[in-house]
Amino acid sequence: MSCCAPGAEAIAATATDEQRAEEIRLASRPLGNGLMQTSLAVPDLHCGACLRTVETALGRLDGVELARANLSARRVTVQWRADGEVPQIAQALERAGYAAHLNDPDRADGDEALKRLIRAIAVAGFAAANIMLLSVSVWSGADAATRDLFHWISALIALPAVAYSGRIFFGSAWQALRARSLNMDVPIALAILLAFAMSLYETANHGEHAYFDAATTLMFFLLIGRALDHVMREKARSAVTGLARMSARGAVVLRDDGSRDYVGISDVRPGMRIIVAAGERIPVDGRVETGRSEIDCSIVTGESAPEAIAPGGAVRAGTLNLTGAVTMVAEATADDSFLAEMRRLMEAAEGGRARYRRIADRAAEIYAPAVHLAAAASFLAWYAISGDLHHSVYTAIAVLIITCPCALGLAVPVVQVVAARRLFESGIMVKDGAALERIAECDHVVFDKTGTLTADRVALADRGDIDADAMALAAAMASQSRHPYSRAIAAAAEGGEGRVGDVTEHPGFGLEAREGENLIRLGRPDWALDDATGIDDPVVLSSNGRLVAGFDFTSVPRADAGAAIAALRQMGLEAEILSGDRPATVRALAETLGVARFAGGVLPDGKLERLAVLGGEGHKALMVGDGINDAPALAAAHASMAPAGAADIGRQAAGFVFLRDSLMAVPLAVRTARNASRLVRQNFALAIAYNIVAVPAAALGYVTPLVAALAMSASSIVVIANALRLNSGAKASPAGKTADTGPAISPPAGVPAE
Amino acid sequence: MSVLLILIPVALFLGALGLGAFLWSLKSGQYEDLDGASQRVLLDDEDDRLER
Numbered sequence: 086m087s088c089c090a091p092g093a094e095a096i097a098a099t100a101t102d103e104q105r106a107e108e109i110r111l112a113s114r115p116l117g118n119g120l121m122q123t124s125l126a127v128p129d130l131h132c133g134a135c136l137r138t139v140e141t142a143l144g145r146l147d148g149v150e151l152a153r154a155n156l157s158a159r160r161v162t163v164q165w166r167a168d169g170e171v172p173q174i175a176q177a178l179e180r181a182g183y184a185a186h187l188n189d190p191d192r193a194d195g196d197e198a199l200k201r202l203i204r205a206i207a208v209a210g211f212a213a214a215n216i217m218l219l220s221v222s223v224w225s226g227a228d229a230a231t232r233d234l235f236h237w238i239s240a241l242i243a244l245p246a247v248a249y250s251g252r253i254f255f256g257s258a259w260q261a262l263r264a265r266s267l268n269m270d271v272p273i274a275l276a277i278l279l280a281f282a283m284s285l286y287e288t289a290n291h292g293e294h295a296y297f298d299a300a301t302t303l304m305f306f307l308l309i310g311r312a313l314d315h316v317m318r319e320k321a322r323s324a325v326t327g328l329a330r331m332s333a334r335g336a337v338v339l340r341d342d343g344s345r346d347y348v349g350i351s352d353v354r355p356g357m358r359i360i361v362a363a364g365e366r367i368p369v370d371g372r373v374e375t376g377r378s379e380i381d382c383s384i385v386t387g388e389s390a391p392e393a394i395a396p397g398g399a400v401r402a403g404t405l406n407l408t409g410a411v412t413m414v415a416e417a418t419a420d421d422s423f424l425a426e427m428r429r430l431m432e433a434a435e436g437g438r439a440r441y442r443r444i445a446d447r448a449a450e451i452y453a454p455a456v457h458l459a460a461a462a463s464f465l466a467w468y469a470i471s472g473d474l475h476h477s478v479y480t481a482i483a484v485l486i487i488t489c490p491c492a493l494g495l496a497v498p499v500v501q502v503v504a505a506r507r508l509f510e511s512g513i514m515v516k517d518g519a520a521l522e523r524i525a526e527c528d529h530v531v532f533d534k535t536g537t538l539t540a541d542r543v544a545l546a547d548r549g550d551i552d553a554d555a556m557a558l559a560a561a562m563a564s565q566s567r568h569p570y571s572r573a574i575a576a577a578a579e580g581g582e583g584r585v586g587d588v589t590e591h592p593g594f595g596l597e598a599r600e601g602e603n604l605i606r607l608g609r610p611d612w613a614l615d616d617a618t619g620i621d622d623p624v625v626l627s628s629n630g631r632l633v634a635g636f637d638f639t640s641v642p643r644a645d646a647g648a649a650i651a652a653l654r655q656m657g658l659e660a661e662i663l664s665g666d667r668p669a670t671v672r673a674l675a676e677t678l679g680v681a682r683f684a685g686g687v688l689p690d691g692k693l694e695r696l697a698v699l700g701g702e703g704h705k706a707l708m709v710g711d712g713i714n715d716a717p718a719l720a721a722a723h724a725s726m727a728p729a730g731a732a733d734i735g736r737q738a739a740g741f742v743f744l745r746d747s748l749m750a751v752p753l754a755v756r757t758a759r760n761a762s763r764l765v766r767q768n769f770a771l772a773i774a775y776n777i778v779a780v781p782a783a784a785l786g787y788v789t790p791l792v793a794a795l796a797m798s799a800s801s802i803v804v805i806a807n808a809l810r811l812n813s814g815a816k817a818s819p820a821g822k823t824a825d826t827g828p829a830i831s832p833p834a835g836v837p838a839e
Numbered sequence: 840m841s842v843l844l845i846l847i848p849v850a851l852f853l854g855a856l857g858l859g860a861f862l863w864s865l866k867s868g869q870y871e872d873l874d875g876a877s878q879r880v881l882l883d884d885e886d887d888r889l890e891r
Contacts, residue, residue: 132878133875133881133882136882155871155872156872157871157873157874157875200866204862207858207861208858211854211855211858214854215850218850231843234843238847238851242851
């Protein structure tokens with residue numbers, strides 16, 4: 086299986102079938118006809134064969150009525166009969182070789198806002214095409230009676246089109262005006278309405294020029310830009326929020342009468358006793374009552390070594406229970422847990438980012454007043470010179486129409502959609518255009534260690550000096566356990582199983598087996614050895630209390646971590662590691678990867694402080710992290726990326742989420758965003774050049790409807806063509822693909838999905 | 840002139856027909872999975888129709 090989301094995979098593999106069935110039931114929504122619908126994100130869907138494998142595998146399950154895979158959205162929708170058992174959807178997908186993540190049940194499949202935009206585009210396009218046909222015959226010299234007739238027909242077509250498709254602009258402009266501010270929609274709405282009103286007046290008075298075609302083509306082009314912007318944001322949102330993990334949506338509560346209930350995580354109250362099986366996440370902050378185990382805190386604190394817990398010990402929400410079942414007493418609700426504390430830090434940290442103004446908004450702030458002033462000035466000038474009210478108003482409106490930010494409305498979204506599309510093909514989700522704009526400005530990159538620079542698993546270090554027999558024995562015992570250390574030992578020795586039977590696991594201590602007369606123990610030194618002084622290996626193999634071998638572990642760097650850091654350095658981004666793990670571990674990794682600046686044992690607010698210091702020095706930092714403890718830093722940094730296996734909270738805070746294993750996604754995202762930002766600036770330059778020519782012509786009264794139509798269409802097409810260069814230029818370097826993922830099918834350039 | 844009175848309504852009617860067809864295809868979900876549709880045409884049938 087390709088490891089698109091190593092973390093999620095690990096969790097899914099340890100959950101029991103009943104838990105997963107319950108997860109799926111909680112994440113499904115009833116369709117009303119006795120069917121339930123579940124939506125799963127399957128990032129590994131690549132081609133037609135995948136569609137077929139997935140649909141066949143799911144279609145065979147009992148109770149499944151319909152399984153439909155969507156290649157564009159990398160999503161599978163399953164409808165199943167609610168009266169039977171929950172089908173084993175996740176297991177079937179896993180057997181077929183696909184990792185799956187549950188989608189949010191609240192999201193309906195269709196995107197209503199997008200459909201509304203597309204309907205508006207269709208209506209505006211229909212009106213624009215037909216009015217343009219009529220206009221062409223007027224321009225080529227229809228006689229007065231025919232011209233009037235054509236103008237009236239145009240008015241009849243334009244009226245419903247403006248009323249239907251224009252609502253989107255009118256609503257937004259009205260809201261901006263009520264908030265006493267200007268956005269790009271104010272000049273757009275004014276231009277459309279005034280053009281329509283003036284043309285109606287001209288038509289009624291048998292005038293020569295009517296701008297119905299300008300009003301409708303304007304709407305058509307601008308709606309396209311609007312829809313592209315929407316497609317990008319929506320696609321990323323559904324992909325990112327859809328990655329909800331198959332874990333900790335509920336907890337098994339032990340009632341006083343001994344019965345067990347599975348309750349939703351928001352219904353857990355302090356004082357409740359909760360059973361946490363091995364392989365489950367701790368649902369809320371609490372204290373262990375009975376049982377011993379070890380917990381993996383890597384996603385919460387960044388600490389990579391498992392921590393032993395015993396009765397009385399405190400446990401934090403989000404940590405993973407590894408070896409034994411424990412009963413814990415909840416001490417906080419889900420809303421008061423560690424997670425919520427991080428959320429509060431995040432909200433405080435997000436202030437800086439909320440102040441960021443998107444480049445299009447900054448442009449609108451200058452553009453809208455300039456356009457209105459130009460129109461007002463030409464009205465006053467003409468009225469002062471000629472005293473002809475009709476002609477003055479006519480010229481002023483012509484200025485408004487010709488300057489209407491057609492090209493500006495397209496300049497940014499087209500480029501960003503093309504960029505997002507390219508990143509999506511490389512397995513990187515972009516949350517919105519602002520994230521693309523911000524990451525292009527970054528000159529510093531801060532990495533978290535555990536789960537970001539390193540994979541979620543550990544590996545055995547220096548196995549050279551371990552005796553082969555001891556190694557085989559240890560591996561045979563370790564293969565019986567799910568503890569990360571055991572897995573590392575078992576993975577290091579291939580083969581050599583079946584030599585010991587009857588292995589018992591002592592949660593929190595280790596594994597025990599008998600070999601003839603000898604008592605073999607594999608586990609913590611102070612438990613396995615009679616005398617553990619002077620042993621600093623975390624795990625030892627002992628026979629009757631005497632040391633046989635010691636095992637040490639290192640974390641495995643993610644694929645391409647070193648290459649990614651080198652590539653970033655080449656692009657001018659200096660790397661730095663901030664980790665919650667022990668300083669010694671961080672130092673070792675930093676030296677392997679050649680990173681000069683690093684700090685270990687950093688708390689969440691320590692990361693925030695470091696980012697604030699960087700900001701104070703004038704740096705713009707890109708934060709790459711995955712843990713719950715990284716979430717505030719992800720929210721505070723100028724731009725942020727998270728792997729798909731990250732904690733929900735971190736993934737939602739990040740501007741980018743990368744689905745594949747390779748860290749090359751980081752330089753790829755920066756490079757693409759920088760190219761996009763260059764093209765956006767070029768497009769703005771083109772739009773300004775266009776206005777420098779067009780505005781004087783309009784103010785002098787040379788802009789007839791024919792000239793307006795030509796100028797507006799030409800400028801829009803130039804801007805779109807320029808944006809598409811991003812696609813052709815960047816195709817040459819298909820970085821960010823890992824060896825184990827098949828080649829992505831590239832869809833036609835520039836076509837928005839859905 | 841009189842020919843216009845026939846031709847223009849005919850042209851507008853045909854255009855409206857096209858618009859209606861597009862809006863219908865949008866509503867019936869034919870644009871939900873464009874990548875998938877281009878792949879599905881290459882698959883053999885048997886399991887292609889899961890709607891029973």
